[in-house]
Amino acid sequence: MGPRRDQALPGVGEQQAGAVVRPLFPASTPAEEPEAGRLWHVVLSLAGEVTPLPVLRAGLERLAHDHSFFLTARYAADHAELRYWEQARDLHDAAAIALRLWGEHKATAQLPPWEIVGLEVVDRATYHHRVAEGFGEPTGQLGGVHPY
Numbered sequence: 001m002g003p004r005r006d007q008a009l010p011g012v013g014e015q016q017a018g019a020v021v022r023p024l025f026p027a028s029t030p031a032e033e034p035e036a037g038r039l040w041h042v043v044l045s046l047a048g049e050v051t052p053l054p055v056l057r058a059g060l061e062r063l064a065h066d067h068s069f070f071l072t073a074r075y076a077a078d079h080a081e082l083r084y085w086e087q088a089r090d091l092h093d094a095a096a097i098a099l100r101l102w103g104e105h106k107a108t109a110q111l112p113p114w115e116i117v118g119l120e121v122v123d124r125a126t127y128h129h130r131v132a133e134g135f136g137e138p139t140g141q142l143g144g145v146h147p148y
Contacts, residue, residue, distance in 0.1 A: 037087050037088045037089040037090070037093065038087070038088070038089070038090075038123065038124065039085050039086070039087055039123075039124045040085070040086045040087075040088055040091065040094035040121050040123060040124070041083070041084075041085060041086075041122050041123075041124065041126075041127040042082070042083070042084055042085070042094065042098045042119070042121050043081060043083050043118070043119070043120040043121075044081070044082040044083075044098050044101060044102070044116060044118070044119055045079070045080075045081050045082075045116070045117050045118030045119070046079060046080045046081075046082070046102060046114040046115065046116055046117060047078060047079040047080075047114055047115065047117045048078065048079075048112055048113060048114030048115060049078065049112065049113075049114075050077045050078045051077060051078070051112040052077075053075075053077055053147070055110075055112075056075055056077070056080070056112065057075065057145055057147075058110070059109045059110045059111040059112070060073040060075055060080065060082075060111075060145045061145050062105075062108070062109040062110065063082075063105050063109040063111065064144065064145055066105060066108065066109060067084060067101070067105075069084050069085040069086060069087070070084060070085055070143060071083070071084040071143075072084065072143055072144060072145075072146075073144075073145045073146070074146050074147070074148050075145065075146075075147060075148065076147065076148045079114075079117075080114070082101070086098060086121075091121055091123070094121045095119060095121050098119055098121060099116060099119065102114070102116060
């Protein structure tokens with residue numbers, strides 16, 4: 001049986017004869033991520049009956065205020081798109097949380113009874129790769145609630 005992870009290994013992380021010896025066990029592996037999880041970028045699309053724009057905007061602003069992560073909303077009288085960051089263990093958890101978001105906040109934020117018509121969840125690296133390639137959110141539309 002080898003040394004435990006919490007025991008020091010001879011030469012680990014030390015320089016020997018000009019070469020750096022790397023640890024046998026990385027600081028963390030994907031299987032050992034903290035319980036809090038990773039950040040996922042979520043785009044949630046909703047649609048339904050026409051709602052007066054001032055009522056819809058007020059509801060989306062309440063949702064943006066109540067939601068724990070940076071949220072951007074675009075809206076029209078019969079549809080909206082929410083973009084935000086979600087912290088979750090994996091994609092399945094992030095998607096499940098996103099699919100519950102509208103329903104769980106419908107009463108408190110006074111949102112219309114719309115249905116979810118689209119969902120995209122990507123990891124942080126994919127999101128940043130897209131932005132670097134020019135496929136991100138328009139700079140003037142980051143954060144807040146904006147009409148289409």
